[in-house]
Amino acid sequence: MALMAGKTVKRKANVLSSSSRKKAKTQQLSANDLPWKTVSTRQEAGIDSEMNGIMELEEVDGVEVVYEQTDNGRVVRFNVAEDRHEALTESRESISDQPEAGPSSPHNISDDVDELVAEEQPFDSKSLLPEWHEFGLHPQLLRTLYSQSFSSPTPIQSIALPIAAKGKDVIGVAQTGSGKTLAYGLPILHHLLTQASSQTKSARSKQKRPLRALILAPTRELALQVSSHLNACLNVADVSVFDVKVEADEDTSTLLADKPEGQQPGKRGIGKGKGKGKGKGKDKGNAQLNATQATKSKGPPLVSVAAIVGGMSAQKQRRILDRGVDILVATPGRLWDILQEDDSLATDIKNLRYLVLDEADRMIETGHFAELDNILRLTLKEAPEDEIEPEFGLDKSEEAEEDQAPETASGGEMQTFVFSATLSKDLQRNLKRHAPKGRKNKKIASTLDDLLMRLDFRDPDPEVIDLSPAGGLVSTLKESRVDCLATDKDGYLYYFLLRYPGRSLVFLSSIDGIRRLMPLMELLELNAFPLHSQLEQRQRLKNLDRFKSTPNSILLATDIAARGLDISAVDHVVHYQVPRSADAYVHRNGRTARAMRSGFSLLMCAPDERRLVRGLLGSLGRQEEEIPEMSIELHMLDKLKARIQVARQIDSTQHKIKKENHEKNWLREAAEAMELELDSDLDLSQDDGDKPSKYQKKKRSAKSAALKAELKQLLAQPLIARGVSTRYITSGSRPIVDDVIAGDYHETMIGLTKTEAGDDVLPAKPRKVKKKEEEFEEWNGFSS
Numbered sequence: 001m002a003l004m005a006g007k008t009v010k011r012k013a014n015v016l017s018s019s020s021r022k023k024a025k026t027q028q029l030s031a032n033d034l035p036w037k038t039v040s041t042r043q044e045a046g047i048d049s050e051m052n053g054i055m056e057l058e059e060v061d062g063v064e065v066v067y068e069q070t071d072n073g074r075v076v077r078f079n080v081a082e083d084r085h086e087a088l089t090e091s092r093e094s095i096s097d098q099p100e101a102g103p104s105s106p107h108n109i110s111d112d113v114d115e116l117v118a119e120e121q122p123f124d125s126k127s128l129l130p131e132w133h134e135f136g137l138h139p140q141l142l143r144t145l146y147s148q149s150f151s152s153p154t155p156i157q158s159i160a161l162p163i164a165a166k167g168k169d170v171i172g173v174a175q176t177g178s179g180k181t182l183a184y185g186l187p188i189l190h191h192l193l194t195q196a197s198s199q200t201k202s203a204r205s206k207q208k209r210p211l212r213a214l215i216l217a218p219t220r221e222l223a224l225q226v227s228s229h230l231n232a233c234l235n236v237a238d239v240s241v242f243d244v245k246v247e248a249d250e251d252t253s254t255l256l257a258d259k260p261e262g263q264q265p266g267k268r269g270i271g272k273g274k275g276k277g278k279g280k281g282k283d284k285g286n287a288q289l290n291a292t293q294a295t296k297s298k299g300p301p302l303v304s305v306a307a308i309v310g311g312m313s314a315q316k317q318r319r320i321l322d323r324g325v326d327i328l329v330a331t332p333g334r335l336w337d338i339l340q341e342d343d344s345l346a347t348d349i350k351n352l353r354y355l356v357l358d359e360a361d362r363m364i365e366t367g368h369f370a371e372l373d374n375i376l377r378l379t380l381k382e383a384p385e386d387e388i389e390p391e392f393g394l395d396k397s398e399e400a401e402e403d404q405a406p407e408t409a410s411g412g413e414m415q416t417f418v419f420s421a422t423l424s425k426d427l428q429r430n431l432k433r434h435a436p437k438g439r440k441n442k443k444i445a446s447t448l449d450d451l452l453m454r455l456d457f458r459d460p461d462p463e464v465i466d467l468s469p470a471g472g473l474v475s476t477l478k479e480s481r482v483d484c485l486a487t488d489k490d491g492y493l494y495y496f497l498l499r500y501p502g503r504s505l506v507f508l509s510s511i512d513g514i515r516r517l518m519p520l521m522e523l524l525e526l527n528a529f530p531l532h533s534q535l536e537q538r539q540r541l542k543n544l545d546r547f548k549s550t551p552n553s554i555l556l557a558t559d560i561a562a563r564g565l566d567i568s569a570v571d572h573v574v575h576y577q578v579p580r581s582a583d584a585y586v587h588r589n590g591r592t593a594r595a596m597r598s599g600f601s602l603l604m605c606a607p608d609e610r611r612l613v614r615g616l617l618g619s620l621g622r623q624e625e626e627i628p629e630m631s632i633e634l635h636m637l638d639k640l641k642a643r644i645q646v647a648r649q650i651d652s653t654q655h656k657i658k659k660e661n662h663e664k665n666w667l668r669e670a671a672e673a674m675e676l677e678l679d680s681d682l683d684l685s686q687d688d689g690d691k692p693s694k695y696q697k698k699k700r701s702a703k704s705a706a707l708k709a710e711l712k713q714l715l716a717q718p719l720i721a722r723g724v725s726t727r728y729i730t731s732g733s734r735p736i737v738d739d740v741i742a743g744d745y746h747e748t749m750i751g752l753t754k755t756e757a758g759d760d761v762l763p764a765k766p767r768k769v770k771k772k773e774e775e776f777e778e779w780n781g782f783s784s
């Protein structure tokens with residue numbers, strides 16, 4: 001029998017046959033102690049890579065499952081034959097120092113090659129990546145940057161890297177999509193890789209890895225993405241498999257030159273071509289590295305990264321932690337849950353080398369404020385006079401262990417990085433000014449400012465890098481708006497989605513709104529996927545993945561998707577409802593126009609939302625008029641409204657039928673469970689004045705079928721713009737012949753030219769000169 005971890009249980013042929021069971025002595029083990037193995041699963045359009053090994057299936061062989069009746073009820077036991085157990089224990093010991101297999105295993109270095117040679121193969125950054133050369137990053141990181149075609153650092157990276165390398169704390173503010181993850185990730189990876197490279201493999205595998213870096217992120221998706229991004233940096237391991245001409249680089253230690261700890265990548269005199277030699281001497285212009293090719297060998301990784309987030313198997317996450325990871329990316333809620341039962345992790349956090357708050361300003365909005373506060377307390381530097389007890393105590397022996405930790409925060413070495421696209425100037429100033437005195441305050445922090453003031457910067461003068469653009473928006477983003485009644489938003493949205501096909505991320509402020517809109521989208525045959533916090537985590541990731549892999553698709557999301565998510569090629573962001581704060585507007589827009597690509601955002605504004613829009617833009621130092629209106633083909637819009645009306649009717653009829661069925665079933669099931677006969681006046685199958693009769697139900701079903709047929713017909717009808725003759729394409733007030741010849745005709749809206757949304761924006765109205773007193777509208781947003 002094979003047991004599978006996670007929700008699925010897969011059964012295989014009995015490994016422990018009944019005859020052998022009779023003879024063999026068995027031993028009982030807990031589920032956690034069984035030697036789980038990862039099951040290789042189909043790589044679904046990147047899902048696995050996003051899950052960082054946490055949602056993989058695991059299996060175990062040769063285990064008998066028995067159920068025992070105890071005083072506490074029925075419990076499950078796992079019997080393993082003793083001789084088998086010994087073998088399993090041995091094999092388990094041999095893997096215990098390795099991270100979980102699968103995507104979370106960052107990389108491997110071939111055993112048969114001198115490990116130090118493999119790990120430190122130099123990289124000719126001077127000629128291959130001249131703009132990265134001065135940073136002297138670990139060769140492994142340089143290879144990754146090269147493989148990902150990141151030919152130069154982004155502005156935030158080029159400023160943050162040398163500062164972080166000096167051991168300074170950094171508060172980094174830069175526009176959305178500007179590469180902040182690597183701005184803090186590269187210094188951490190560089191430091192840990194350099195340290196790990198100086199240890200021998202056996203030294204590394206003997207001891208459990210102490211946690212070195214903790215990265216806190218506000219949403220599960222973002223945490224998984226960060227961990228995936230960092231893992232991707234570790235995945236290019238063996239230089240010899242690359243089509244690159246590798247030459248010895250004599251000077252790869254610049255990044256660490258000023259570093260207090262002085263760790264430098266060892267210059268081990270590895271000369272040209274000291275790998276396996278594949279692809280040597282190829283033209284560097286053709287040298288596109290293939291990271292997947294590189295993950296061939298076995299053995300523990302130099303640096304491991306794992307994600308700990310809610311909605312996934314806590315048991316497996318604990319196991320990963322037990323084995324030890326170098327970098328942990330976590331959401332505060334799940335981390336705090338685990339911390340409450342795991343004092344050794346709490347000790348690790350006290351001894352961190354790096355603490356990162358990614359999107360710190362969002363974390364207080366997610367309901368994990370208290371958890372975050374508690375976690376941050378653990379990172380405070382302990383001085384005898386102001387020792388702070390975390391919510392749960394650590395016993396003395398652990399504190400003693402802490403003294404022996406190799407690199408401890410109490411030694412003052414923890415570096416703190418706080419990054420976001422929106423940290424107000426006031427907050428930046430306060431953070432910089434703030435000395436560690438905030439930590440004496442034992443009360444739970446209540447605002448973002450309070451919380452950040454709790455950060456115990458070891459650096460008396462943390463560096464603030466503020467590269468945020470004026471108004472918080474990216475220069476490659478084109479904004480627009482449409483003013484309409486709230487009830488007309490569905491029609492405008494449908495028009496927009498058909499008129500400008502592509503990948504559109506539609507933000508709504510409530511889950512109910514998404515639940516209402518989803519069936520409409522489905523009835524209108526649009527590729528839409530929902531994303532909100534009440535979906536199961538597996539479903540959330542699946543929907544995100546489908547959106548990523550479907551070029552013409554729609555993601556209907558709440559603000560859980562507003563921060564940090566890096567989905568390449570989101571063409572449009574639509575604010576179906578006006579965001580609640582200026583920060584949310586900036587971050588939502590930031591899901592498009594990333595990494596210098598162009599992007600488009602549409603703000604749908606109902607009359608009662610105009611005040612909100614004015615306030616929101618006001619706090620960004622802007623005016624409502626600055627966002628230009630979208631030009632709309634009203635004739636086409638009317639045709640679409642007819643479709644929407646029928647779709648709504650279908651939805652409402654189906655909803656009624658579903659509700660009745662649900663009530664009826666509920667009543668029947670309850671009666672059956674109690675072995676009662678349902679009274680005729682309660683039996684919904686009987687006719688009753690208030691309750692729908694069989695005839696009424698039949699009528700309703702017939703109506704639904706008729707409406708569906710009507711919608712089908714409407715959807716099949718071509719959408720033709722006013723003045724267009726489809727019979728004579730050279731005539732009519734709007735001849736379409738030129739567009740047809742040029743291939744610029746719109747595929748679904750006949751008569752309209754295929755354009756980008758940004759091309760159909762009307763000129764912005766001139767900026768109003770405001771009276772003084774109008775200028776300061778209360779707004780709890782960006783500049784607050």
Ligand SMILES: Nc1ncnc2c1ncn2[C@@H]1O[C@H](COP(=O)(O)OP(=O)(O)OP(=O)(O)O)[C@@H](O)[C@H]1O
Nearest residue numbers: 150152153154176177178179180181421564566595
């Ligand atoms: N040096 C670089 N050159 C090119 N692309 C880069 C570089 N560094 C990062 N990127 C890419 O840019 C994209 C955005 O990076 P990232 O997600 O770190 O942005 P961010 O600033 O954290 O955005 P947000 O504020 O929305 O969280 C990613 O796809 C990343 O791989």
